[in-house]
Amino acid sequence: MKMELNRQIARKIGIMLESHLIWYKHYYFFCDEVIENMDRPPYWIIELGTKKYLGDAVYIVNSYAFSEPFEAFPDSLYDFHIGCLYLRYERKELSWASFLKESGDFADSYRAVKQDCQFFYYMLNDYQDSEYSLDLELKQAELVKKEFMNEIYEVQDMYTPFVDYFRKYMLSQR
Structure with a gap:
């Protein structure tokens, strides 16, 4: 490399x-x-x-x-962490609920993530309330991917x- x-x-x-x-x-x-x-x-x-x-x-x-x-280090490295978690979700290492919980906890701890913890926790609440609807998961995953696109691609490259x-x-x- x-x-x-x-x-x-x-x-x-x-x-x-x-x-x-x-x-x-x-x-x-x-x-x-x-x-x-x-x-x-x-x-x-x-x-x-x-x-x-x-x-x-x-x-x-x-x-x-x-x-x-x-x-x-630039604050964008906090977003890099979310990109890592998202890649774990895409690889099926994390469930969608686990991704949202871990991302929300991370954003809550560091507060430098471009989206605050509420972004992830609200999605988690909606996902749980929908009884873990696959349709909602895919919509939410697309929203997160769009929001963190640059970081996800950077993580993938590395x-x-x-x-x-x-x-x-x-x-x-x-």
């Missing part, structure tokens, strides 16, 4: 980890490839490549992303190579 391993990329990888979009099976061969292809790979990549526990991985990546000298690393990892285990 060709990417500049700067703090903003590290923060995005941290968000992908925090949202459970990726885990060690996704980043193991990514780290391995970076280490092989660079004369002086970043220490955080070397360290990440040795960790399986998600909490350790998040700590390593975020320690680098938030290290001195401090770099302010996630796609990690899927290849995941598949490589799975093949290596056979």
Whole structure:
């Protein structure tokens, strides 16, 4: 994967980890490839490549992303988290109700998401009141996709190579 391993990329990888979009099976061969292809790979990549526990991985990546000298990240990274959750929904890793609940909780906690928690909680209430209508789910999903389109596409672009690393990892285990 060709990417500049700067703090903003590290923060995005941290968000992908925090949202459970990726885990060690996704980043193991990514780290391995970076280490092989660079004369002086970043220490955080070397360290990440040795960790399986998600909490350790998040700590390593975020320690680098938030290290001195401090770099302010754009608020759009909060929306990137919603994009990660949406991709998990599209991949059937989350139900629609779980997506709305997790997104609402995240928006409530950080308040920098372009849509506040009410956006997600109202949709969740309507979805529950409709007895989990598939028709309503599809309409709501389209609304969220439209609202977070740029972030969802950005997440997809960054996630796609990690899927290849995941598949490589799975093949290596056979």
